Amino acid sequence: MWDGKLKKWERTWKVDVKTAKDIMYWSSNIDGLLENEIKEMTGINEVPGFWQTWILTVGEFVTNQTIDPKLSSSEPINSNYMHSSGDADTPLRAPRLAVCSRPGCKNFIIFENGLRCISCDLEYQVTKSTRLVWFGLFIHDIEGLDTIVKHLNQFGAIPGHPIIRKNGRRYLLIPVNAFYPIAWPAKQPMVHYAKGIFTLPRIEWDKVNANYHMHKFGMMCLYTGISSGFNSYQESTMKDVLVKRALGHSNKLLKYCNGDMGAFLRVSPI
Numbered sequence: 001m002w003d004g005k006l007k008k009w010e011r012t013w014k015v016d017v018k019t020a021k022d023i024m025y026w027s028s029n030i031d032g033l034l035e036n037e038i039k040e041m042t043g044i045n046e047v048p049g050f051w052q053t054w055i056l057t058v059g060e061f062v063t064n065q066t067i068d069p070k071l072s073s074s075e076p077i078n079s080n081y082m083h084s085s086g087d088a089d090t091p092l093r094a095p096r097l098a099v100c101s102r103p104g105c106k107n108f109i110i111f112e113n114g115l116r117c118i119s120c121d122l123e124y125q126v127t128k129s130t131r132l133v134w135f136g137l138f139i140h141d142i143e144g145l146d147t148i149v150k151h152l153n154q155f156g157a158i159p160g161h162p163i164i165r166k167n168g169r170r171y172l173l174i175p176v177n178a179f180y181p182i183a184w185p186a187k188q189p190m191v192h193y194a195k196g197i198f199t200l201p202r203i204e205w206d207k208v209n210a211n212y213h214m215h216k217f218g219m220m221c222l223y224t225g226i227s228s229g230f231n232s233y234q235e236s237t238m239k240d241v242l243v244k245r246a247l248g249h250s251n252k253l254l255k256y257c258n259g260d261m262g263a264f265l266r267v268s269p270i
């Protein structure tokens with residue numbers, strides 16, 4: 001397990017909140033909203049099951065409904081975005097984390113003196129589809145999940161599936177991208193398994209599946225009634241969504257992958 005000390009190649013930075021707010025669009029009008037989100041997420045390492053560091057970055061989330069990135073947050077809000085009952089946040093293409101466009105670099109994008117590459121400082125060009133994202137890792141104890149362990153042993157090191165060891169036990173790290181919707185916090189966030197999880201047994205990449213509560217592109221189904229009009233989501237913080245919903249989803253998903261076909265049918269305390 002990571003000991004919490006910075007390695008030579010690791011670095012810290014102060015999040016450029018002003019630049020990040022520009023990407024939250026009208027959410028940026030809500031006083032202290034993003035500051036509170038960042039403060040909460042900074043403390044997520046105190047919650048069991050969460051990797052110490054979660055990074056505020058951006059991703060590209062292409063939908064039918066996008067808004068002009070130059071739209072000033074002081075301009076009137078189009079309420080159709082906020083309350084449209086349909087698919088404002090249904091992606092047309094697989095959402096992806098942004099990476100540096102410099103050939104050979106392709107590193108993380110962070111908010112430091114603007115929005116730029118963590119490695120070479122190249123500025124990231126915001127598009128109509130750019131959204132604010134938290135990237136981080138869930139930590140799951142996989143001792144006893146024999147089918148999964150066997151699968152991972154058989155296929156060796158799978159990208160996105162690092163295994164760490166502590167006190168003789170093995171833990172699987174699951175990469176997660178948590179996208180803010182354009183109408184945050186009125187609408188729920190889109191929490192995705194980063195590509196890689198779908199190499200697990202029984203999970204089909206890119207298909208909706210009610211048995212393991214998955215939307216397209218590996219998006220976790222965390223709330224009921226997304227398309228029916230009655231939505232069980234209530235205004236929340238990203239930390240709450242990750243702690244109370246998403247971590248439990250991945251826990252159940254691993255049990256499902258391991259052969260427990262009823263993993264999602266039982267009500268769990270999470």
Ligand SMILES: [Zn+2]
Pocket residue numbers: 100101102105106107117118119120121122
């Ligand atoms: Zn770069």
